[in-house]
Amino acid sequence: MAVGAQVSRFITFFFRSLFWSLNLLLALYTLLSYWLLYALPIQHWSAGMVMISIPVVWIFNLVCVLIWLTIRPWRSWLSGLVLIVGIVLFGQRTFVWNSPGKLVSTNTPLKVFSYNVQSFGLDNAWERNHSSPRVRRIMNYALRYDAPVKCFQEFYTSTAVADYDVVRRFRQKGYGYSAFLHPEVAETADGGVGVAIFSIYPILHSGREVFSRGNGLVWANIKVGNDTIRIINVHLQSMGIRVGKVLDQEKLTGVRHETRGVLSALRFGFIERGQQVQRVERHIRESEFPVIVTGDHNDTPYSVVYERLRRLLPNSFEDAGRGFGFTYNRLPGFIRIDHQFHDPKLSLLDFETINYIAYSDHYPIVGTYLLGRAAKK
Template identity: 75%
Template sequence: MTLRMRVGQLIAFFFRSLLWSLNLLLALYTCLSYWLLYSLQTEHWLAGMLMISIPVVWFLNLVTVGLWLTTRPWRSWLSGIVLLIGIILFGSRTFVWHQPNELTTPGTRLKLFSYNVQAFGEQEYWERRQSSPRVRRILNYVLRYDAPIKCFQEFYNSTGVSDYDMVGRFEKAGYHYSAFLRPEAAHVASGDIGIAIFSIYPILDSGRELFDTHNGIVWANVKIGNDTIRIINVHLHSMGIRVGKVLKQKKIKGVQHETRGVLSALRTGFINRNEEVRKVEEYIQNSHYPVIVTGDHNDTPYSVVYERLRRLLPNSFEEAGRGFGFSYNRLPGFIRIDHQFHDPKLPVLNFETINYVKYSDHYPIVGTYLVK
């Protein structure tokens, strides 16, 4: 054996050993993330960082399996087992494929539409004055979509511009009942209502709780025939993910600055949402009626917020959705942060993420429930 061959073998051995060591660390990290999410032993923001990284470490484990299969196939078992455990524990949160359930028992089909409308583009002042075609399209879409109850986040209203007088337009469209996070903003020339519920069914009672400038809870007890259910519409603290800003930076210092900003926003978001979800739990537990929770939760299925709500109510996507259900229309794009949870007394017949409607930075979500 020549010296060159020996050197080549040593280099190959070094890189295989390095890869195996990294593989062991990756497997330990993945299992720790599983344990944190499954047990919720701690809700510290660092634990939250580990939990939301689960899809990323799944991808890394899959790559590792592929690498070992081409060199040392027997070593692929480690990441393979780790992936299998993740699919068993959390697979239904990631990908499902259900067919719509047919109505086989007596009851009323209730379609619940939820959409973060990004203030209908009102941040562009000239559009508010000129009512551009893009703005008119989203305004008309949310008005015409066929659903008796509609929930919105980042809802905007203006009595000074006819197209933006959405409260009045919903009233004319037959939605005579409503509940707002900021009711006073419904009757001014430029009103940031925030969270809104519109219903063609009578609202017997409602309430609201403001967390900060944009976030909060609005609930409404809705009478449907002889039954009453509670709709809880939430908008929790933003995730703070602005990947586009990081990618637009041309200098290392700019990338470092924006990355620090994203990490800081993530930390703040984890802390705030963990406090806010406890308020949501109170409104669920204090309700005398079956509950549906909908809205922009700003957290993925691998988070404290999702896990806590999932322990109280089944998730509608997991029970009746199709595909991955990604609901965020911006980079990174492969996350599901808009959710619906329902009382078992209100079985879900169908759930859809309308990912071809791209007027906002979120996609609309629609759940169809059976009110027995």
């Protein structure tokens, strides 16, 4: 055999063996991430980093399957099996296709609308003092959407321009009851309210807990007919993902700097949200009424926050959503970080991610529930 042919065979063997070794490591890493999320044995920020990577490692495993099918088909079983295990364990968190339920009760459905409105753009001083079509569009949408209970994150209001006095406009629209994270600024020219709940139904009691300036939770016990429910609206610590800033860098040093910034923000976010979700859990457990938790959780379905809440309450997207339900309207785009969780005592008719409304960096979400134990078909 010619020397050239032997060298070629050796190189092919070397790279095939290297690829197989990397595939083995990938499979082990994927199984580790499954174990961390399924069992929650540790809730350290580093475990959060591993868990959040599950969709990415799925893609890598799929690539491995396709490559091995072309060169060594029998080796495709490894990543194929890993993918099947992931679909069995976590497929429902990723993609679902439920049909809307049909009302088989005289009870009135309760629609709960939730939207991170990105301050309506009013965190910009110039916008705050000049009437802007862009700002008015998102405000008008938030006002006109037909839902008796509306929950907002990054809510902003201003008395500087009549159109921007959103609190007053909500009250004129029939939402006579409200609860705010920062009620002291709800009627000012610079009203960074943060988290807000508006209701056409009476709010019997409400409370708030500030995590940081813009993050926190607001809860409200709302009387709907003969029933009372507790709505908990949350805005947890930001993920800190700013992929656009990394991609905008023209030099490698800039990419490195922004990447370190993203990783540092992710680490800080995992730590903060891990502490914040414990406070959300306390409000769930202390409620004497059925609970709906909604808001911007800033964490994906492959996270400590999501898993802990999911162990207390069913997730509304999983039970009644359709598709992937991605809620983030910026790069990377393919993530679902806005969620609703509901008490099992509430029948869930429908859940929708309104992904054609692109006014904010988040899409609105809305769940439709029946109080009591009324069933759906």
